[in-house]
Amino acid sequence: MTVLSLLSLPLVALLLSFCSSTVVASSDYHENLLLHPLPQSALLASFNFRSNTSQESFDQQHFRYLPRALGQILQHAQTKELHLRFTTGRWDAESWGPRPWNGSKEGGTGVELWAWIDAPNDDEAFAKWITLTQSLSGLFCASLNFVDSTRTTRPVVSFEPFGDHSEVDQLHLLHGTLPGEVVCTENLTPFLKLLPCKGKAGISSLLDGHKLFDAAWQSMSVDIQPVCSPEGDCVVQIEQTVDMVLDIDRSKRSRSNPIPRPVPNDELVCDTSKPYHSGDTCYPLGKTNDKAWSLGQVFGRNLDGICPLADTEGSHEESVCLQVPHERGVYISQGAQEIKKDDGFTRCFKLAPSTPFDLSIPQQTVNVEVPLDEPVLHAERTIVGNGQERGGMRIIFSNPSNASAVDFIYFETLPWFLRPYIHTLRATITGRDGVSRELPASKIVKETYYRPAIDRERGTQLELSLSVPAASTVTLTYDFEKAILRYTEYPPDANRGFNVAPAVIRIVDNVHHAPIYIRSTSLLLQLPVPDFSMPYNVIILTSTVIALAFGTIFNILIRRVVSLDQASALGATTLKGRIVSKVVAIQDRFRGKATKVE
């Protein structure tokens, strides 16, 4: 039996926030999935898995929900709080609105890791950090072992611990990024193995590497932090999330025939109001949100019941939620229950324990759209300039709000071979009228924390506290110089360019208190690349020159200078001299003839 629900109750839109309430219990497990269709025929799927382990059993190494491998790594490296992110793709904030989880569960392109480590001093903290990255590298099949001192920073104001830490710990925050890391299936497999139900039951059974890494944007995160209740009972909380934006049309392609093919003429969606519309001219219409889709089609799998470990008591019983207007019809599998929230856009499903669940939305024209918030800030970062010696960085912040200024912290780490000139930092402000005027950077930048790079030891760390006035766009620029690397420091594909880690923007939101994070895209920096056969050429050339010079000088010093006839007299006595004089004679006969002809 299927349930067709057709209700049109446009109510106040409220975005769900699953984890707003942190429940402290000794040992429990929760999982849920939020499906949110976005404009341009995209679908945001947010998977969240959260479990708690009591501090005592964590200390005694009795692992139940917390994976043993990860728990032991944390204990070995004395890491109190850990955040690990694997991200690919770009979040299209202009079409899709604000980021899921306010950006707090995503990282920059590639892999990003930051952790609070308990250590008596900086050097020991760094040693433990290296242990941590080496161990995590093995666990997640990622190149985290390449996070060395040049890729590690210690941000001052950009990150705050989420967990509750005891006063006695001397915590050190270390942050590392690998912008060039290609996140793929080999990272998803260990990620799923960390879950208690291992991708075999519950919502995690939907996760499939083929679909996840085919998404327009995806982010996997692992967060571990201690959470304490006011009474002082502490638990170690592990939260894993997977967020992905799937293109519904692309995902519905069958896996056996995944090659995209042109749409036949008669299936093109054209704007027929255009005067030139005819059989061979078409003005394509934008993608609409009324397409039909189902879980099985989009994810390529069915949802295999619920994970029996998940806490089914209390308010978190609905493990799958969908955000479409209530007027839209939704078919669900037998045994599942639908619960509609009174915001008019959210409905959740209570699944039957062991039967597969599918959810299907038919094609339907709807009048109401789920409202999307406007992001608080748009940010964009690019490398400008030409030539192989110098370049410039340009960062554009635009504040869409007409009423209030936005305060934020801009944090970037630059590799050591990119040497910024901070004195060239300039700010340009552009209002809605399109007139841009230059103003001193100090008008925009309220505070600066700058730690210059040391060649081959550490990168540049720049944290700026900025304020962008309402309805304006601020462009920051600075110049930089590109260093020339040593011959062995170039990677095999040096001409591809060098990755520069994304910048992190932390918006201090006084209303919501929880910070909003935005990350720019990563950049490719072209460095001057030498001819890699150079050392051999140098060896050969210098050897030849030295040999030539040496031979000449040596011969001058040891040879005896005589006149030609004397030489022939001397030479005629030896066999070699005779041969030489014969050869010379023959040569000269030819030349002599030539002269005569002349």
Next chain:
Amino acid sequence: MYSRVSMRAWSLTSPPGNFPHISNPRQDTLLWSTKHVLIMTTKTGDQGPPQDLASHADIKSSAKSAPPPETPAAVQTRFRVIAAFWAVIIFLGFPIWWKTTSIYRASLPIEEMVDWADGKACRPVFPLDIHLAAPSMQLAEAQHLLRTTQHTLDDLNEFAAHHLRLKLANDSTTSYGESDLGTDVSGEVADTALTVRLLPQEDLVGPRSELHAAATQLDVFYPPNQVPAPSSSNSPISKFIAEELQGLYGEEKATIAHILSGHTAGLASTSPQLAEDISRRLRRSMKYAETYHLSFSLFTPGSMPSSWDIEAAVKEYVSPLLKALSPISDFTVDTQVQLYANFAPTAPKPEFDEAEAAWTLRKEDLSAFVNAAEWPLNPSIGSGPTINFILYVPEPSQSPLIVKENRASSWIVPQWGGVFLLNPTLSTDKTSESNPAHLSRDALGPAFMTFSHQLLTLLGTPSTPASLPLRLQTSIRIRAATLLLSASSTMGSLARLTESLPSIPIPATVATSVSTTISHLGSTCSNLREGRFGAALASARVAETEAERSFFEKSMVGQVYFPDEHKVAVYLPLLGPIGVPLVVGLLKEVKRIIAGRKAKRAAAS
């Protein structure tokens, strides 16, 4: 070079060989002369003296004139030039080249290392001190009994390296053997392996013995009338005690003999069954380490059971054992619960056996039981090996699961860990059967008893005697012997390696490690000889660690694969063109000197 250039200039214009054939010599000479002058100007005076030019007018007459002999000063200069070049090469270039390309090889005591490996440096002996306490006997009687028992024991012993030394308890004056008894606290005294208490008991026909399970004590009850007379050379009691002791230490003796003899033949008297047991146990047991990580895992293919009363089970069954084992090694314990753990796709599936009414696994398939690819059994972080204990709860549709051949539910994976199949009572729902959601401490009891037994086996503890402290003492001696041999053989391998590969560097740290190893091996050997087995084990541990560190030194392997072709490719472009003129110059000079000597000698004669 220069002379060559000038010769070319001359020959281009008119070589002397051509001259006679030209029909009009005068004209030609004239022509030639002007040409020559022209060339001379372009050559800017790199030719010979001007009189050379003047003499060309009558070149015909002077064509074959030999140059004047070189002045001794010129010869001397040339000699000095060549000598200077070669001196720079030999005294400056060569040492720099040697210095910059040589490999640092610290000197190792190769002979000593080989001696250790060959067993020449130390012959390990295991003298066990056994205290005899006879509170109800006269001193003379007791001493006599001790002497006769020792005599019988020595007669029975066939393995000289392992012998028992009897001593009277609490009486240093009557100590038997050469060992000097100091104060107990100094640590210089030998460990007491066993205390034998002689207790008279009236209603006995012959002597009987009782071994304490939790202490190193053997009670021997004897009928009072059998106390040997001082005159008799033999008595039933001493014979009995000797045989008892022989029996207690029989397995240990066989094991040590097996280890020392290099895993071939043990003692002649060892039964084939016992020899097989010993060699199997030695094969199964883990390599000795200072720290072992014990990892207990609950695996189940479904979702139930998802929790277990592990804290209580560890506390009850594992902790007491670990406390007893703490003198030998340190242990850490971690546990995990893993659901949805399936068999590997290639592993053979369990089959249903009608006769047994159970699902069975064949014995030869047990090696494929653990799905190493998917089950998260990665070793614990930190130094030391991990011993895995797996509690597997089959899914209800495959329960009960047993081993086909012997209906066993547990087995040991050699040098890795143990597996226990737990078939809990299924709770029957109205539709289906299911495993219980929680495993209580009682349900875990049999499994953890098995695990503790498996742990002892994996640590190489012998199966006899019944007393655990005695077995642990035995284990200390076996470990010490094993470590001594393994560190010695590592020394031998290192010596052979450094001798067979002359191109590998030997850093100073390796030399330090080697000397530490050798000194600790020496102290192990002397501690063993004096019966201080705990101290012997401690030094053997240090020796083993240092030996492994020196053998696996990273910087030693780096240069092994640096081929000579690379050196040739780098040196040849430079050394070829430079070397040839140098060598030719040297040869000519040598030839000249020899010719000069001959001429001088000829002139002298």
